[in-house]
Amino acid sequence: MTLRTQLSDLAADAPEPGALDLDLLRGRIIRRRRGRLAAAGGAVVATVAAVGTAAATLLPGGDVPAGPPVATPAPVQQAFEAGACGQPVRTLGRAPDAPLELTVDLHEPTKRGLYDTIGTATITNVSDEVVIGTPDIASPSITRDGVTVQEQNDLRALIGVDPIELQPGESLTDDLSPFLTQCDPAPIDPGYLPGAPYPEPVNDRLPPGSYELYVTWTMRESVPGNSAGNPITLYSGPIAFDLE
Known part of the structure; x- marks a missing residue:
């Protein structure tokens, strides 16, 4: 109705x-x-x-959603020339590209034994081709506060001198066993007389503290038609470490 x-x-x-x-x-x-x-x-x-x-209360105004984290680029390895005792290491710019890569791993903590192994040096074939050649020795030097306290010539860290053949991705590793002694910045007296004794070398062990390690490794790569081969130099450092 x-x-x-x-x-x-x-x-x-x-x-x-x-x-x-x-x-x-x-x-x-x-x-x-x-x-x-x-x-x-x-x-x-x-x-x-x-x-x-x-x-409006639940949704904060003006907030911008956080973007994905930005990756930090890996540091670029520099080529260098080891300094003489008492001298700094000289950098030579970016290390050249090579089919091999040098990786140094140090023990923690690093002991002060005279002949102790302080770490390892690993050479890896990072290319897509087989690398064949004759390697030299891995030559470390030690600096403290930027000054060389142990030269490469006094350190023994042999990778080996036999010819090697590394397949893609293959590695070889050996110990780093340098003499942890203080080098002598004073040259041998040029007026040395035959029969006279040489000055006593400095063999003091490095005191505990913070140091930097620089390592170079060289190899003569076998190249068909090139008897001299192709020289390859690898660099690693500076690597900070504490000596106990």
């Missing part, structure tokens, strides 16, 4: 004709309905606003 029908029936039952003003009643009812609809709409808007406020 519609609102219009209900009002017509109510007017028909009135005791006197015209006692009920149907148009006035319809206007009041319509205004009340509009008021209720407006109130309901306001409640919906308030609810949406509250949800928006909560979302």
Whole structure:
């Protein structure tokens, strides 16, 4: 039953004709309905606003998502020339590319024994070709505060002198066993007389402390049609270590 029908029936039952003003009643009812609809709409808007406020509270504004971590490039190995006793090591710029790679691993802690092994030297074929040649010795030198305290000529760290053949990815490893003694910066007296004794060499052990190790390794790669071969020099250092 519609609102219009209900009002017509109510007017028909009135005791006197015209006692009920149907148009006035319809206007009041319509205004009340509009008021209720407006109130309901306001409640919906308030609810949406509250949800928006909560979302704004939960989601921090202005934050930029963190990007992926930036990889730190590996340090570039420098070529160097070992210094004479009491002199610094001289850097020669970036080490040349080579089919082999030298890796030095030192023991921790490093002991002060005169002939103790302080670590290992590993040569790895990092190319896609077989490398054949005759290696030289691995020549370490030791510096302290940038000054050479043990020269390469006084250190013995043999990889070997027999011809080697390294397949791609293959390695060879040997011990590093230098003399941990203080070198003598004073040259032998050029006025040495035949029969006179040489000055006593300095053989003091290196005192405990922080040092740097530099290692070079050379090889004469066999090249068809080239009897002299192709020289390869590998470098590793400076490598910081503590001597106990």
